[in-house]
Amino acid sequence: MSTVTLYGRPGCHLCEEALEALQRVRSRTPFTLEQVNIETDDTLHKRYLERIPVIYVDGEHLFDYEVDEHALQQRLVYRGGR
Template identity: 55%
Template sequence: MSTAEVTVHVREGCHLCEEALAVLRPLVAGHGARLAVVDIESDDALHRRYLERIPVISLDGEELYDFFVDQEDLGRRLRSRRMGGA
């Protein structure tokens, strides 16, 4: 079983992004998952796709939340993956 990966699309100076990261770091680490932080300003296509929605949080490539982290839902999803669920 592979380690779950939570990806968050952010940009510098975004207070919602900072708040999401403050929630995500301990939550993801506590479930033994990886956290990937992607700066949308590093790529024009990412910037166009995500600018009006950031932060955007994905789990294993599936976009789950825009603007905020649903801690309860994400925790449930991470537990499910650790236990071998989809």
């Protein structure tokens, strides 16, 4: 099962929208979801603050700012079929 990681911070409206999109995709194609609050780590905060939300799938960077649900679904199905 793939792992999707969402880097964001509390109060980020784009992060909330990304989480909702991830949950919609997850209802069709299961994956493990990890949420990382960039405010708890100075390095992550510096790296991602200007581009959150940032989404990775199995350690590979896929999206900044918003989630392309169709592209994510395709990626998860492709990965799952390997």
